[in-house]
Amino acid sequence: MKNSILRITLLVGLLPGLKSYAQNTQIRGFSAASANYSDKKISFGFSEQDVLITSDLTDRLSFLGETVFRFDDHSEGTKFGVEVERVIMKYNIRGNHNILFGKHHTPINYWNDTYHHGKLFYPTIDRPLLFIANVIPLHTTGLALQGHDLGKLKFGYDVMVGNGLGSSEIEDNDKNKSLTIAAHIKPAENLRIGASYYYDIISKGAAVHYHQDDQERHEDRAIDWKTVQNIFSASTAYFGNKFEFLGECTLAVNRTDTTCYQHTFGYYVYAGYKINNKVTPYMRVDDVHFQDGEIFYIKDNRSAFTTGVNYQINYLANIKMEYQYMYSEVTGNRNRISAQIAVGF
Amino acid sequence: MTKKYFFKYKGRQVKLLFSFLIAGLFLSWAAPAISQPQTLTVIRNQNGPPGTLKFSELRSILKGEKQRWNSGAKVTIALMKTTTPIGKSTAEVIYNMSGDALLKFCLGLSYQGNVHAPKFFNTTSELEDYVAQNPGAIGVIDQPLANNDIKIISIDGKSQFNL
Numbered sequence: 290m291k292n293s294i295l296r297i298t299l300l301v302g303l304l305p306g307l308k309s310y311a312q313n314t315q316i317r318g319f320s321a322a323s324a325n326y327s328d329k330k331i332s333f334g335f336s337e338q339d340v341l342i343t344s345d346l347t348d349r350l351s352f353l354g355e356t357v358f359r360f361d362d363h364s365e366g367t368k369f370g371v372e373v374e375r376v377i378m379k380y381n382i383r384g385n386h387n388i389l390f391g392k393h394h395t396p397i398n399y400w401n402d403t404y405h406h407g408k409l410f411y412p413t414i415d416r417p418l419l420f421i422a423n424v425i426p427l428h429t430t431g432l433a434l435q436g437h438d439l440g441k442l443k444f445g446y447d448v449m450v451g452n453g454l455g456s457s458e459i460e461d462n463d464k465n466k467s468l469t470i471a472a473h474i475k476p477a478e479n480l481r482i483g484a485s486y487y488y489d490i491i492s493k494g495a496a497v498h499y500h501q502d503d504q505e506r507h508e509d510r511a512i513d514w515k516t517v518q519n520i521f522s523a524s525t526a527y528f529g530n531k532f533e534f535l536g537e538c539t540l541a542v543n544r545t546d547t548t549c550y551q552h553t554f555g556y557y558v559y560a561g562y563k564i565n566n567k568v569t570p571y572m573r574v575d576d577v578h579f580q581d582g583e584i585f586y587i588k589d590n591r592s593a594f595t596t597g598v599n600y601q602i603n604y605l606a607n608i609k610m611e612y613q614y615m616y617s618e619v620t621g622n623r624n625r626i627s628a629q630i631a632v633g634f
Numbered sequence: 635m636t637k638k639y640f641f642k643y644k645g646r647q648v649k650l651l652f653s654f655l656i657a658g659l660f661l662s663w664a665a666p667a668i669s670q671p672q673t674l675t676v677i678r679n680q681n682g683p684p685g686t687l688k689f690s691e692l693r694s695i696l697k698g699e700k701q702r703w704n705s706g707a708k709v710t711i712a713l714m715k716t717t718t719p720i721g722k723s724t725a726e727v728i729y730n731m732s733g734d735a736l737l738k739f740c741l742g743l744s745y746q747g748n749v750h751a752p753k754f755f756n757t758t759s760e761l762e763d764y765v766a767q768n769p770g771a772i773g774v775i776d777q778p779l780a781n782n783d784i785k786i787i788s789i790d791g792k793s794q795f796n797l
Contacts (some may be wrong), residue, residue, distance in 0.1 A: 315744065317741070317744060317745070320744075341745060342666070343744055343747070348708055351710075351747075351749045378775060379747060381701055381702070381708075382701050383702070384701060385699075385700065385701050385702075387701075402746070403742070403746060406747050407742075409738075409741075410738075410742055410745065428726065429765065438694070438699035438700065439698070443699065478730075520727070566732045566734060601734065601738075603734055604734040604737040604738035604740075604741065606733070631659075633741060
């Protein structure tokens with residue numbers, strides 16, 4: 290009896306400690322369901338379910354984990370796959386300077402770093418073609434130094450060293466490291482201007498993870514040539530109370546022994562106008578052009594015009610309806626009408 | 635080589651941009667109505683935040699742009715829920731956003747890995763207690779209650795403001 294009382298007393302005594310560890314942990318989720326009409330056919334579907342966990346571990350150390358459940362053609366049984374998208378341990382060195390370790394969204398451009406899997410935040414239904422065409426490396430596992438909102442111009446920087454393309458989540462496939470250097474300024478309220486540089490050497494035989502299409506299907510593809518990759522990106526984002534603008538461009542220069550330098554250039558421009566707090570009509574123009582002879586990417590010159598309306602139900606849900614015309618060198622012209630409800634919870 | 639590459643598909647780009655501009659002509663509508671803001675007071679824990687701030691500094695801090703005070707204490711932000719009159723005024727006056735837009739902005743901060751997004755409270759007494767108990771905490775209420783553990787931050791030289 291005395292032992293039981295002692296155990297209960299110890300347990301109760303420990304509870305406040307357990308509570309203090311858990312009190313700054315937040316679990317969030319994001320998902321979206323959609324319907325689209327294309328090729329005289331209506332399709333319903335949902336893209337993925339995203340679980341985000343953030344936690345303050347100490348005064349300076351924090352954790353962020355993001356896991357996505359999505360349809361996977363190659364998965365056995367349920368046809369769903371699980372992918373860890375981010376695992377980041379962040380340590381605040383001093384002021385607004387941090388060191389981050391883990392798997393990150395490569396800080397190569399605005400969309401990749403700001404929205405990524407959070408479709409609730411997307412200003413349009415789908416990602417720009419730059420992502421779907423696999424031009425930019427979406428994730429990097431490695432170490433990063435990050436600073437933000439420094440000085441009058443609110444300067445920010447990211448310097449990231451990672452395993453690079455073709456590596457697994459647990460080890461590098463070769464001795465080469467990828468390098469990302471990104472900088473941005475915020476010279477006015479709601480305005481952000483940034484530029485970045487990415488460098489990597491992808492070994493012959495490396496299996497590179499890539500998106501198959503705009504339905505979020507993923508696959509690994511073996512690279513038959515050693516490729517030296519240099520990617521330059523620039524972006525301008527303005528999200529004000531009335532007007533929204535986001536423009537990004539990327540020039541990727543891939544060099545192999547057989548093809549020398551091959552250039553791929555892509556851009557997109559998004560603009561929206563808030564009629565009120567609920568309704569934002571928008572449009573977006575995309576274009577991705579691969580140089581003849583490109584062998585690292587899957588060459589498929591594409592361009593698209595998208596226009597639609599974003600209706601905010603509240604801050605946790607929105608509905609978007611849009612029309613998209615897309616030209617693809619491989620699949621030809623496509624007209625599509627889509628509707629999507631995106632939620633956060 | 636590079637110049638030739640850039641002009642090769644110029645025609646298609648011009649058509650795309652032209653359609654983009656044409657569609658832009660359809661976008662022009664009225665501005666949203668903003669409710670009358672009430673008087674706001676910025677309070678602080680005794681350890682960390684300074685006694686005076688410019689309004690632009692306050693807005694920047696409340697938007698999560700400062701991680702630590704000069705003393706080294708972590709910046710923690712406490713706000714009233716946007717469904718309360720004080721919370722709604724805070725969103726409109728300081729953030730220049732609607733309540734929903736502020737909540738989405740904070741959700742975005744969390745998504746981007748900023749775990750120091752503001753904490754929201756139902757009552758001013760809860761908010762004051764939180765600010766009193768957490769070094770580095772800063773909060774916005776209408777007027778301070780009798781709590782000796784918190785101080786007022788004067789904004790542009792004023793203890794209360796409503797712009």
